[in-house]
Amino acid sequence: xxxxxxxxxxxxxxxxxPLDALHRRLGARMAPFAGxxxxxxxxxxxxxxxxxxxxxxxxxxxxxxxQAILAGAGVARALETLASADLIxxxxxxxxxxxxxxxxxxxxDDLLVTRLPGVEERLLLVVNAARKQHDFAxxxxxxxxxxxNPLDRVLLALQGPRAAAVLGALLPGAEDLAFxxxxxxxxxxxxxxxxxxxxxxxxxxxxxxxxxxxxxxxxLLLAHEDVGPAGLGARDALRLEAGLPLYGHDLDETTDxxxxxxxxxxxxxxxxxxxxxxxARIRQGFELGPARMRVGLLPRSKAPLREGAALHALEDxxxxxxxxxxxxxxxxxxxxxxxxxxxHAKVGATLSATLRDKRIEVDVAALxxxxxxxxxxxxxxxxx
Amino acid sequence: xxxxxxxxxxxxxxxxxxxxxLGISDYAQSQLGDxxxxxxxxxxxxxxxxxxxxxxxxxxxxxEVYSPVGGEVVEVNSQxxxxxxxxNDDPLGRGWLVKVRIxxxxxxxxxxxxxxxxxxxKTL
Numbered sequence: 001x002x003x004x005x006x007x008x009x010x011x012x013x014x015x016x017x018p019l020d021a022l023h024r025r026l027g028a029r030m031a032p033f034a035g036x037x038x039x040x041x042x043x044x045x046x047x048x049x050x051x052x053x054x055x056x057x058x059x060x061x062x063x064x065x066x067q068a069i070l071a072g073a074g075v076a077r078a079l080e081t082l083a084s085a086d087l088i089x090x091x092x093x094x095x096x097x098x099x100x101x102x103x104x105x106x107x108x109d110d111l112l113v114t115r116l117p118g119v120e121e122r123l124l125l126v127v128n129a130a131r132k133q134h135d136f137a138x139x140x141x142x143x144x145x146x147x148x149n150p151l152d153r154v155l156l157a158l159q160g161p162r163a164a165a166v167l168g169a170l171l172p173g174a175e176d177l178a179f180x181x182x183x184x185x186x187x188x189x190x191x192x193x194x195x196x197x198x199x200x201x202x203x204x205x206x207x208x209x210x211x212x213x214x215x216x217x218x219x220l221l222l223a224h225e226d227v228g229p230a231g232l233g234a235r236d237a238l239r240l241e242a243g244l245p246l247y248g249h250d251l252d253e254t255t256d257x258x259x260x261x262x263x264x265x266x267x268x269x270x271x272x273x274x275x276x277x278x279x280a281r282i283r284q285g286f287e288l289g290p291a292r293m294r295v296g297l298l299p300r301s302k303a304p305l306r307e308g309a310a311l312h313a314l315e316d317x318x319x320x321x322x323x324x325x326x327x328x329x330x331x332x333x334x335x336x337x338x339x340x341x342x343x344h345a346k347v348g349a350t351l352s353a354t355l356r357d358k359r360i361e362v363d364v365a366a367l368x369x370x371x372x373x374x375x376x377x378x379x380x381x382x383x384x
Numbered sequence: 385x386x387x388x389x390x391x392x393x394x395x396x397x398x399x400x401x402x403x404x405x406l407g408i409s410d411y412a413q414s415q416l417g418d419x420x421x422x423x424x425x426x427x428x429x430x431x432x433x434x435x436x437x438x439x440x441x442x443x444x445x446x447x448e449v450y451s452p453v454g455g456e457v458v459e460v461n462s463q464x465x466x467x468x469x470x471x472n473d474d475p476l477g478r479g480w481l482v483k484v485r486i487x488x489x490x491x492x493x494x495x496x497x498x499x500x501x502x503x504x505x506k507t508l
Contacts, residue, residue, distance in 0.1 A: 029417075040417075046443040047418040233417065233444055302465075303421045304441055327420040327443045334421075356423065356439065 017063050018154050018211035022218055026229050034129035036064040039231040049234035050241075050329040053200055054370070057160035058230035059221050065155055066132025067208060070139060071122040072146035076115065079123060082142055083113070084257060084276045086267025087123070090115040095180040095195050097265050099257055100135060105278025105285075106253035107260065109135050110245070112197060114182045124182075124193070126155070126206070128247045153193075154214035159204030159238075161373065162226040167194070167205055170220060174205065179374045188213045196375060199235060201242025201368060203375045240335060241328050243296060243367030249307060250294060250323040250337060258285030259339065261294045261367070293345040296365035297322065297336040303355055304334040311340060311351045311362060319344045319351065328369060335369050336362075388476070389495035391452040392504065396476070397484075399492055404453050406437065407480040408471065411505055416442040419468045424460040424482060431455060431484060433491055438481050440471070452495055455486040 014037045017023065023030065028039035039061060041049060052058055070079065076087040085098030092115050100108040109131040116122040127135045132150075140148045158167055168175030171185045177196040184191045190213050198204035209217060221227050236246070245251045251260055256278065263286065270276065271286060299305040304327045311320040325336030344351060349364040388398045394412035397404040413419065421441040431437050437451035460482050464470060471479035486492070496504060 029415075040444075045418045237443060303423060303439075304446075306446060327441070329418075329443065 015064075017061055019061055019063070019214055019218060022215055023061065023229075026222075028229070028231060031232070033232055034064055036129065038064060039229070041231040041233045042229045044228065046231070046233035046237060047329040049228065049230035050237045052228050053160045053202060053230055053234060053238055054330055055160070056226040056228070057158055057162040057166055057204075057224075058234065059218065059227055060157040060159065060230050060232075060235055061154070061218075062157050062206075062235075063154045063214075064129035066125075066127040066129065066135060067151040067153055067155060068125045068127075068136060068139075069116070069122055069149050069151060070125060070143065070146055071120060071149075073121055075121045075123055075143075075146050078143050078146060079113070079139075080270070080275060082139065082277065083111075084266045084270055084282065085113065086270050087113060087115075089267070089269075092117040093182045095182050095197055097180075099251070099262065099265070100138065101257070101277040101282075102253055103277050105256040105281035107247070107251045107255055107257065108138065108253060110247055110251060110262075111135070112195070114195060116182075117184075130248055151208075152211070153208045154211050156207045156214070156218060156221075157198050157200075157204060157235075158207060158221060158227070159198045159200040159230075160202050160226075163202070163204045164375065166221065166224045166226055167207075169224075177205075177375075178377045179203075187217060192217070199242075199244055200238035201244065201370055201372045201374075202238075203373055234329075237326060237329055240324055240326055240337065241330055241368065241370040242372060243337065243369060245294065245337070246324060255294075255339070256281055256285060256290070258282055259290035259292050259294065289342060292320065292339045292341050294323070294337060294367075295340050295345050295347075296367040296369060297325070297338055297351075298363045298365045299325075299334045299336060299353065299355075299360055300363065301334060301355060301358075301360040303360075305336045305353055305355060305360070305362065309336075309338075309353045309355065311338060311353055313344055313351060322353070330370050337367065340364060389452075389492055389497055390501035390504075391450070391495055393450050393452075395449060395452050397452050397492060397495065398480075399486070399489070402485055402489065403458065404455070404484045404486050404492070405480050406449075406451065406453075406482045406484060408440070408449060408475055409501070410475050413472050413475045413479070416440060416445075416447060416472075418443050419471050422464045422468045422471065422481070424464065425457050427457050427460060429457045431457060437484075440468075449481065451482075451484065453484060453486045453491045454488060455484040457482055458485050459483040 031040035193208040320340035
């Protein structure tokens with residue numbers, strides 16, 4: 001038998017994660033992804049790891065992602081020339097989601113930007129693994145007046161409804177961070193960056209620290225009865241259930257933020273003032289509505305509908321395509337997302353797709369498939 | 385079972401008379417991970433050695449199953465429609481896929497026995 005959609009990569013070309021030995025001890029099945037040997041799943045498997053994340057908490061190693069600090073007076077204003085979020089108003093110790101755009105408004109990458117505390121103006125960037133060389137070269141070339149330093153740090157994600165209690169027991173105060181809040185804690189005498197964010201739709205944290213302290217932190221977290229390891233397979237299932245787009249699949253240089261359903265990330269001032277690449281197309285998208293939209297898709301089949309499948313209106317005209325598709329462990333059914341021409345993109349519309357010579361009906365559905373459960377700061381508390 | 389023979393693509397056949405029971409090996413199911421859907425052929429379909437006979441969908445990916453023998457499909461495992469995970473739980477038993485009336489018993493001779501397959505796995 002053979003897997004239909006996995007291209008082999010020479011193992012010698014792959015980089016190892018700093019915690020590679022730990023993953024192997026935990027029984028990880030490793031697979032190539034973005035130039036790294038990554039844990040695809042552990043012994044429990046993708047379905048159980050997904051369920052555990054929704055029920056308790058899971059630890060993911062996402063050290064393949066790119067981390068960097070961009071610093072200098074006026075750096076937020078400068079980065080606004082490449083990305084569409086309102087970064088000038090970003091308060092210290094707050095994180096914002098945005099995209100790097102090309103001249104036609106296409107998405108070069110999506111990333112998280114955190115304004116670091118301190119007198120000096122510094123931004124912490126976390127970008128996609130497969131795009132880090134591209135992004136870092138772009139930023140260094142476009143903003144030469146600023147200090148740009150890629151960071152060599154492990155990045156762990158602790159995700160799930162028990163994450164706050166587990167992390168708070170280890171780092172008092174972490175459980176009080178607001179959603180998209182950020183703080184540096186001390187861990188073993190070294191700074192541990194904690195951001196209340198993630199890619200699962202659950203409450204959770206992303207934890208960045210130097211490799212020499214990372215195994216200690218991972219062991220402490222995994223020793224907790226509520227925490228299990230989870231791999232990229234579960235991460236992909238969780239983000240698809242949460243309706244979150246994946247760069248290189250649901251987002252690329254041909255998709256713009258408005259049609260991708262990411263218009264919310266473009267602040268009001270930026271919509272009016274522009275000043276970022278592709279503003280003309282994006283303004284037009286806001287004013288006239290986009291020509292197509294990223295939507296949820298529910299195939300009326302037991303078989304998953306996979307990336308690349310064409311979507312047809314009932315009269316056979318091609319009106320879109322699937323960009324991510326798989327099986328939802330939480331809903332126990334196939335789910336997908338993709339782009340559909342606006343006049344067919346209404347929730348409840350029925351399209352069709354061809355799956356191995358069989359015609360199946362596909363319903364346009366609202367995203368997310370599984371409701372987000374991000375942390376909401378209790379009323380009366382400071383949002384920090 | 386001593387008469388079970390394996391292909392390099394990790395399918396097995398267990399022969400009784402001229403009926404071959406086809407499935408995938410324990411190694412194959414462990415590599416696929418959680419199986420969520422299996423597309424089986426219709427009874428009566430003619431299968432050719434080395435050609436696709438079924439598709440197994442795991443959470444991550446779709447994988448083709450090639451028939452290690454040629455012949456005609458006489459039965460499919462209808463329990464897999466409701467419980468595809470049987471292939472994960474018991475690939476050599478209740479997780480069998482298809483029964484084929486083989487046209488050339490000699491085709492089985494070119495497949496590996498359990499000991500040879502076990503040695504083959506160590507080379508991967």
